[in-house]
Amino acid sequence: MLQELVSDLTIYTQQDYHHFVGRYADKIHSMEAHLLQEEPNTYVRNVNTHMMILGGADDAWPISLNNKEYTNALICSPYTTYVKYPLDIISKFDQWWFRSWLLLSVKTLDLLCKVTKINCVVQVNNNLNSLLKHPTSFSRLIPRLTSLLTQRYPQHAVLFFRVNKMLDESLLHVLQKQGYIVFPDRAAHLFLPGQPYMNRSYTKRDIALLNKTHYTIVPHDDLREKDVDRICELYRKLFIEKYSKFSPDYTRAFFHQAILHRWHHYTAWRHPNGQIDAFVSWFYRDQVMICGPLGYDTQKDKKAGLYRMSIAWCLKYAHEQQLIFNLGAGSDQFKLNRGSVKVLEYTAVYCRHLPLYRHIPWWTLRWAFALCARKLFEANTM
Structure with missing residues (x-):
């Protein structure tokens, strides 16, 4: 059902395909339009998520909704990003002590992430690509966008991946100001x-x-x-x-x-x-x-x-x-x-509307990356 809850922002689901292409005629052949017609695993075999479109005054962006789905690709799952993926690439790190520390940390994080429902997120601007660029308009939309998504999905954290310190500088500042938990988790090359x-x-x-x-x-x-x-x-x-x-x-x-x-x-x-x-x-x-x-x-x-x-x-x-x-x-x-x-990229999470225990994995990740980010950014596998 079409959800128009905050000002000019609208959430389109699969049932709203004709409304979507009616409003955004130039996107009729876009990936966004296809994701309103097909299941996402039609295009990304290992993705397990529910896709919708967030529409603004003059543009629209895909959003993904997850609950558990622990078997998933990096692009839709914080659990895969911070638990399963590090275990998959652990052999590529040279230092034995770092491999040991990473293994212990990730095994501990595994249980914590499941108990605190880390995968229960709505991810904004998820184009199902590993790389993305957040639109400049997000900087002025964040308060309304956050309000819309927390009203529509009150049990979910709101998530932004790949916020680039140079390319998304204004957005990063606004996310911090609006109460998002923000931490760097990789470096990109520009x-x-x-x-x-x-x-x-x-x-x-x-x-x-x-x-x-x-x-x-x-x-x-x-x-x-x-x-x-x-x-x-x-x-x-x-x-x-x-x-x-x-x-x-x-x-x-x-x-x-x-x-x-x-x-x-x-x-x-x-x-x-x-x-x-x-x-x-x-x-x-x-x-x-x-x-x-x-x-x-x-x-x-x-x-x-x-x-x-x-x-x-x-x-x-x-x-x-x-x-x-x-x-x-x-x-x-x-x-x-x-x-x-080399430029840092950040993850930003809004969870102020959620119970305190749901904040724990994000606080933990912010603390962990503050400690080990330098080593991770030096490794070629990140």
């Missing part, structure tokens, strides 16, 4: 206009490789229907099989719609045998270029430089267009060598 990252020796070598490759660079409009299966396969090879099973597991249906309706801009690398061996994508929010799904054949010789060429292509485009480029977390040394700036 490439900034005016910074000489194209003059870095690593970037120059990557561009040289890009210019002499025997691969054909395939622009978005030249991708074929049969390429969709390969793109899906390459993404899974990298993010699900190599990195973590808790990364968003995008389906063929996701990539089909994303390419068809340009949810992201795609570029691919086709081998002389006709097969796609790498691809990269990006999307825009508020004049910021944000890396979307990417992938490459992890069985190929590293000398082929598939990942290097993919990132070089993005850097070249961001430089030409004078855009900030958000390449996300992880692979720290690779990105720093090419001139990235």
